Amino acid sequence: MEIFGAVIGDIVGSRYEFANHRSKDFPLFGDDCRFTDDSLMTIAVAAALTDCGDKSDKELADSAISHMCRIAALYPYAGYGSSFLRWLFSDAERRPYNSLGNGAAMRVSPVGYYARTERDVKRLSGIVTGITHNHPEGLKGAECTAMAVFYALNGKSKADIVKLASFYYPTIPELSCDELRKTYSFDVTCGGTVPQAMACFNESADFEDALRLAVSIGGDTDTLCAIAGAVAGAYYGIPSHIGRDAARFLPPSLLGVMDEFFGKASFRREPR
DSSP states (O other): OOOOHHHHHHHHHGGGSSSOOOSSOSOSOOTTOOOOHHHHHHHHHHHHHHHHTTSOHHHHHHHHHHHHHHHHHHSOOSOOOHHHHHHHTOSSOOOOOOOOBTHHHHTOHHHHHHOSSHHHHHHHHHHHHHTTOOSHHHHHHHHHHHHHHHHHHTTOOHHHHHHHHHHHOTTGGGOOHHHHHHHOOOOOBSTTTHHHHHHHHHHOSSHHHHHHHHHHTOSSHHHHHHHHHHHHHHHHOOOHHHHHHHHTTSOHHHHHHHHHHHHHSSOOOOOO
């Protein structure tokens, strides 16, 4: 059984989204943890890549739309943003709505696992993001996250991954989790989430530490943890006991989608 680091991060961060806990000292899982839209849309992207990742751009885009809407219909109360919610349940043709929200980055990590080249990462990220978040900042946040995951899976050093992310967001090397813990506030844009999540990865000692750092800085914690967890999971690997604990919060159908995806994806990771 394999689970995306983004999904585990979402579950860990879910209970602190509206009750921030600015400390690394907390039980990693609790009865009030849950999966949210971050997990569901990550899994929807994985399902689309499994079905159509090697097909045309249009077929992949249509598949992503179909899986997002299908999964949202099964779980309609998962914390979707208002614009995305209208898009999901629209009776009209679904068109991108120029969003720069962090929903672009929270769901994109399967691209980093599926792609075989950097060019693939950028193309696939653009397709699964552009169906909704076609604002340049939305596309940038997703591409940065997907590329960081791809780099991590391909054995790049942490310094290389942070350097890559800094090409997209030059402030990342200047960000300190200690300072963010004092000053950071709730922000649902890519520009106000991806750099902070990357700072948590940069300072982390292992996968669990990346999640604890992401919770500790406050803000939109489920999405911060999803993005930090996506990169940290690809870089460090996910300890089996954390994967097992997270799986308790997920129904078999969602776990099955991830199993099928990882059976087809290009890369495997073992804990370092």
